[in-house]
Amino acid sequence: MRVELQINNSADPKTRFLSWVPSPCRIRVSDPSGTTSPTISVRITGRSQAAGGAVVFRRNATDTFSNDLTLPVPITGTSVSFFIAGSFGRPSVNNGDVTIEARSGTTLVGSVPVMVRIRKNANTLTPAERDRLNSAFAQLNNQGAGRFADFRDMHTQVASPQAHGAPAFLPWHRAYLLDLERELQTIDPSVSLPYWRFDQPAPNIFTRDFLGASDPLGTVQFSANNPLRFWVTDGVQGINRRPFFSTNSAPPGLRNEANTLGLGNQYRSFRTMEGNPHGSAHTSFGGSISSIPTAARDPLFFLLHCNVDRLWAKWQRQFRRFDPGQAASYDSTPVSRIGHNLPDTMWPWNGITGGTRPPTAPGGALASSPSVTAPGPQPRVRDCLDYQGTLNPLTRLGFDYDDAPFS
Amino acid sequence: MPKKSKPKSAKSRKSAQNPRRIAQRALAFGTNAKNSIKARVKAMADVPLAMCEDDKSLQTVLKILREEKEPIEVRLAALQALQAASFSVVAFESCRTDYIATLRAVAADKDLELRQRVLGILAREKDGFAQKKLLEGLQQPDKALLPPEKALQLLSYDVHAEAYPIARAIVGNPPNATAKREALRLLAADANAAPTFEKVLRDKKETSENRQISAAALQAIKPDKLRTHAREILLDTSEHDEIQATCLTALKQFGDQVAIVNDSVLLRRVKRLGGKGSSVVKQSARQFLSKYGQ
Numbered sequence: 001m002r003v004e005l006q007i008n009n010s011a012d013p014k015t016r017f018l019s020w021v022p023s024p025c026r027i028r029v030s031d032p033s034g035t036t037s038p039t040i041s042v043r044i045t046g047r048s049q050a051a052g053g054a055v056v057f058r059r060n061a062t063d064t065f066s067n068d069l070t071l072p073v074p075i076t077g078t079s080v081s082f083f084i085a086g087s088f089g090r091p092s093v094n095n096g097d098v099t100i101e102a103r104s105g106t107t108l109v110g111s112v113p114v115m116v117r118i119r120k121n122a123n124t125l126t127p128a129e130r131d132r133l134n135s136a137f138a139q140l141n142n143q144g145a146g147r148f149a150d151f152r153d154m155h156t157q158v159a160s161p162q163a164h165g166a167p168a169f170l171p172w173h174r175a176y177l178l179d180l181e182r183e184l185q186t187i188d189p190s191v192s193l194p195y196w197r198f199d200q201p202a203p204n205i206f207t208r209d210f211l212g213a214s215d216p217l218g219t220v221q222f223s224a225n226n227p228l229r230f231w232v233t234d235g236v237q238g239i240n241r242r243p244f245f246s247t248n249s250a251p252p253g254l255r256n257e258a259n260t261l262g263l264g265n266q267y268r269s270f271r272t273m274e275g276n277p278h279g280s281a282h283t284s285f286g287g288s289i290s291s292i293p294t295a296a297r298d299p300l301f302f303l304l305h306c307n308v309d310r311l312w313a314k315w316q317r318q319f320r321r322f323d324p325g326q327a328a329s330y331d332s333t334p335v336s337r338i339g340h341n342l343p344d345t346m347w348p349w350n351g352i353t354g355g356t357r358p359p360t361a362p363g364g365a366l367a368s369s370p371s372v373t374a375p376g377p378q379p380r381v382r383d384c385l386d387y388q389g390t391l392n393p394l395t396r397l398g399f400d401y402d403d404a405p406f407s
Numbered sequence: 408m409p410k411k412s413k414p415k416s417a418k419s420r421k422s423a424q425n426p427r428r429i430a431q432r433a434l435a436f437g438t439n440a441k442n443s444i445k446a447r448v449k450a451m452a453d454v455p456l457a458m459c460e461d462d463k464s465l466q467t468v469l470k471i472l473r474e475e476k477e478p479i480e481v482r483l484a485a486l487q488a489l490q491a492a493s494f495s496v497v498a499f500e501s502c503r504t505d506y507i508a509t510l511r512a513v514a515a516d517k518d519l520e521l522r523q524r525v526l527g528i529l530a531r532e533k534d535g536f537a538q539k540k541l542l543e544g545l546q547q548p549d550k551a552l553l554p555p556e557k558a559l560q561l562l563s564y565d566v567h568a569e570a571y572p573i574a575r576a577i578v579g580n581p582p583n584a585t586a587k588r589e590a591l592r593l594l595a596a597d598a599n600a601a602p603t604f605e606k607v608l609r610d611k612k613e614t615s616e617n618r619q620i621s622a623a624a625l626q627a628i629k630p631d632k633l634r635t636h637a638r639e640i641l642l643d644t645s646e647h648d649e650i651q652a653t654c655l656t657a658l659k660q661f662g663d664q665v666a667i668v669n670d671s672v673l674l675r676r677v678k679r680l681g682g683k684g685s686s687v688v689k690q691s692a693r694q695f696l697s698k699y700g701q
Contacts, residue, residue: 131694135660138660139660142661143623143626143627143630143661144627145627157532164494164495165494165495165499217556217557217560217585217589218560219560219588219589219592221616223687224619224648224649224650224652224653224656224687224691225652225655225656225687225690225691225694226656227656227659227660229619229623229653229656230623230626230627230656230657230660230661232595232623232627234564234565234566235566235596236563236564236566236592236593236595236596237592237595237596237620237623237624237627238592238595238620238623240560240563240564244487252449252452253448253449253451253452254452255452255453263426264425264426269425269426272426272427272456274494274495275430275455275456275491275492275494275495276452276453276455276456276491278494279455279490279491279492279493279494279495280452280455280487280491282490282491282494283487283488283490283491284487286523286524286527287527288531288564290490290527290528290531291490291493291528291531291532292493292494293531293532293533294531294564
């Protein structure tokens with residue numbers, strides 16, 4: 001007798017990635033040989049490798065989570081639904097370091113490897129996680145000839161009004177990061193975008209083995225086996241980044257996490273973080289990252305913005321601000337600028353050019369995910385608020401942060 | 408009996424936390440010369456929001472940046488605040504002309520650090536004034552606003568063909584080692600520079616860094632050439648570890664998979680490096696072999 005376990009309601013191995021948000025799963029008997037009763041009792045558990053991820057289960061959306069789940073499964077092949085989520089605080093380190101096992105009695109009747117794929121603090125990545133990220137970035141860049149060029153072209157001076165200085169600053173960058181992260185995951189599905197927590201020391205990021213160590217001139221140096229040494233943007237080799245602080249400490253003058261989360265319970269107040277800490281984090285360096293036209297040339301840009309997004313996620317959780325229909329969740333005072341109202345589609349994913357939009361729309365539609373359907377190829381501002389699908393599970397975006405549990 | 412003051416205090420606290428009020432207070436504090444330099448610098452971090460919402464505030468900060476009598480630390484903090492505000496691009500747009508004009512005005516300031524930062528901002532904006540000044544300084548060192556290596560680095564933000572001749576000249580006769588390195592980096596976008604990179608890559612007397620820059624440049628502009636050289640470098644038992652590791656990384660990331668898995672001589676050599684090389688070569692060799700199924 002065998003059962004088939006479907007993660008994210010699919011038998012495709014590409015969907016075997018979990019976050020803190022419960023993923024819909026199914027189990028069905030695929031081979032009933034040797035059984036006679038109309039249903040069998042199957043106990044589902046997660047077996048974690050040492051230091052690997054861990055998972056929890058529940059039968060229905062309103063049940064509490066537990067470490068195992070026993071389900072009656074008909075031998076007719078009809079599927080039975082349940083949910084699996086990453087156990088908060090136990091993200092995976094490697095792809096497949098958790099195995100979902102199904103047992104009938106003591107007999108193993110089915111198993112699938114999964115990964116609890118979570119955005120983590122970049123300063124705490126294992127060497128293997130760091131190397132996989134660097135390798136995926138380098139391949140996406142492909143010495144300047146790769147898909148990364150689109151991401152670089154999305155964040156330029158002419159495109160800037162779509163993404164800055166107005167309410168959609170946070171939603172636009174959330175979509176931007178997600179698009180990039182999905183492209184990285186196409187190269188290596190075990191990769192998730194880590195964040196640079198800029199209000200804490202992060203010496204492990206600014207090393208020759210990770211995002212490079214800057215020399216006094218601001219030219220970033222990489223170790224010989226770091227593929228980022230082949231980084232090319234706009235036809236120019238390498239990265240310029242000159243920190244105005246010791247990289248063994250945090251940049252001075254930046255609003256810390258507690259003070260950022262304390263900017264107020266209205267989105268209108270919270271989004272003032274675009275200046276400090278966001279802008280201040282950018283300008284704590286000289287080099288590409290300190291100016292809008294060139295900031296996205298530096299891979300650090302994406303780790304910086306991942307932290308900005310994480311702060312928004314934590315603020316959303318703190319004040320329950322996931323609902324676009326709730327005034328405090330967004331700055332819905334009349335905004336004349338297209339792209340910053342909740343129902344507006346966002347450039348460049350909408351493909352609209354000219355007029356109040358930039359003259360070109362690089363990159364096409366937002367990358368899809370094998371595991372989730374949101375936010376769709378042409379996301380609207382409103383599609384980027386409820387990233388965990390707290391109001392509607394179908395709107396979850398498929399990412400989570402290591403210190404922001406499922407709300 | 409006096410009324411309890413609790414409601415007023417709560418309102419006052421709320422007002423104190425208002426980010427816009429914080430920004431205005433920081434501006435008033437940061438621009439007041441009576442305060443300590445350290446405190447003024449610290450206050451400048453909260454100023455960007457004020458500048459985005461009020462042209463008068465922005466002009467006040469521009470004035471601090473221009474004023475040579477102000478302490479350099481405060482001027483640099485003012486510049487950093489202006490840059491942070493420029494990320495709120497729409498709110499900043501109306502003052503953009505004044506911002507750029509001020510940057511150009513202080514590009515020849517007596518303070519090297521300020522010149523360097525200001526010319527960096529202008530170079531990233533592809534500002535023609537700054538590019539001209541940087542090129543002039545390379546051609547006529549007595550007019551240089553920045554050291555040649557910094558000027559070359561800033562010119563690389565918007566590589567124009569007119570920068571190539573001076574970069575080639577610096578590679579041939581460098582004023583210092585860093586300037587040669589930056590000239591090579593600038594030339595990495597120039598397909599005509601491939602022979603230069605081949606020469607530097609194969610020259611064992613060159614610095615490891617210049618050879619690695621050349622490897623990366625060839626990988627981008629003539630990948631077939633790099634594959635040929637990389638193979639020869641890996642088979643050369645007298646080659647340096649760093650350059651062999653770089654070649655292994657290049658082949659692992661961007662190599663021709665079919666050609667490599669059929670190259671038994673190369674694979675044998677890499678296996679040997681994986682077992683006997685230095686730690687950096689061993690690590691690169693292991694990564695290479697894990698990709699090519701050995």
